Amino acid sequence: MAVTAQQIAELAGVSRGTVDRALHNRGRVNPEVAARIRQIANELGYKPNLIGQALVRTKRDFKLGAILQSVETPTMQIILEGVRRAAAELQDSGIELMIREVRGLDTELVLEHVEELTGQGVQGLALAPNNAPELRQCIDALDEQGIPVVTLNSDVPGSRRLCFIGMDNYRAGQTAACLTRQMLPQGGKILPLVGHLNNTAHNNRLNGFRDTLEENNPQEITLLPFQPCFDRNDYAHEITQHALRAEPELAAVYVASNGQQGVCQAVEEEGRKGQVKVIAFDLNAPNMELLQSDDLSFVLDQEAFEQGYRPPYILYEYLMHKKKPAQEYLFTDIAIRTKYNSDLVTGPTETPT
Numbered sequence: 460m461a462v463t464a465q466q467i468a469e470l471a472g473v474s475r476g477t478v479d480r481a482l483h484n485r486g487r488v489n490p491e492v493a494a495r496i497r498q499i500a501n502e503l504g505y506k507p508n509l510i511g512q513a514l515v516r517t518k519r520d521f522k523l524g525a526i527l528q529s530v531e532t533p534t535m536q537i538i539l540e541g542v543r544r545a546a547a548e549l550q551d552s553g554i555e556l557m558i559r560e561v562r563g564l565d566t567e568l569v570l571e572h573v574e575e576l577t578g579q580g581v582q583g584l585a586l587a588p589n590n591a592p593e594l595r596q597c598i599d600a601l602d603e604q605g606i607p608v609v610t611l612n613s614d615v616p617g618s619r620r621l622c623f624i625g626m627d628n629y630r631a632g633q634t635a636a637c638l639t640r641q642m643l644p645q646g647g648k649i650l651p652l653v654g655h656l657n658n659t660a661h662n663n664r665l666n667g668f669r670d671t672l673e674e675n676n677p678q679e680i681t682l683l684p685f686q687p688c689f690d691r692n693d694y695a696h697e698i699t700q701h702a703l704r705a706e707p708e709l710a711a712v713y714v715a716s717n718g719q720q721g722v723c724q725a726v727e728e729e730g731r732k733g734q735v736k737v738i739a740f741d742l743n744a745p746n747m748e749l750l751q752s753d754d755l756s757f758v759l760d761q762e763a764f765e766q767g768y769r770p771p772y773i774l775y776e777y778l779m780h781k782k783k784p785a786q787e788y789l790f791t792d793i794a795i796r797t798k799y800n801s802d803l804v805t806g807p808t809e810t811p812t
Contacts, residue, residue, distance in 0.1 A: 523557070
């Protein structure tokens, strides 16, 4: 019986797509993994299915779609870079990945893009959503049509999406609260900022932070009412400036979204730098500078590149090889970054499986 690429994949502990890329020098594969795959193939006397390869190369109607919201933010730009990297690699296998970008959160525009992409024949969709009921209904309708959806960065709980890839935002909020407690041994007041009220990720970061601070709070820590800044630095600046003037005991600002540059600017302008701690998310270029200048105390990174890079491969494996994701929730690491470990590295941490 002829040896198959799937058998090699199982022996090597990788995906079928990884075997294909390693044996045909397509896309990014760890050199050690590629060498192991080729060794197994040689030992088993593997011969590629040239007819099957020709079919893949000529199947130019195989299309995937990706829709990203809030693309104006630095973190979403990193996610977009990951999507584009995956698109370039998958193109070598005859797969077209069509990308649509949305500024801010715009449910109507997302739905328009979904209609456009499905009209052009996409067979799977990667989506950075908000929690609007219309998007949940849309995802369920796509599932009924046999079009799988992978959500990324933010989730749509209760929908029939294939899986979610991103940070466990509730636990990230808990982590931020734990570290903030240690930074404020004398207690104080904390101002929480969120981006969009209909963004599940932002809400979960706030809830995890708030719930953890309210548990066993021997210190005199007071959490002020949260304020939405809609991912805008100018709004975040105005809100923070007002809080600094109204609350002399303000000890920290927790930024659960974009807006940290405006916060840090306000803190410095009011002469409170070093006194008021600022906690934020994501290791992007602006945050690296703010960490190095001691404007930010620390950030919680979520491997943004991976969140863009992996969903197209998950869809590819599911559609081409009927391989379902290992879990419903594919959480990326929660990495604590300070000025001493804030080197920005973008690229897949490992070959998708």
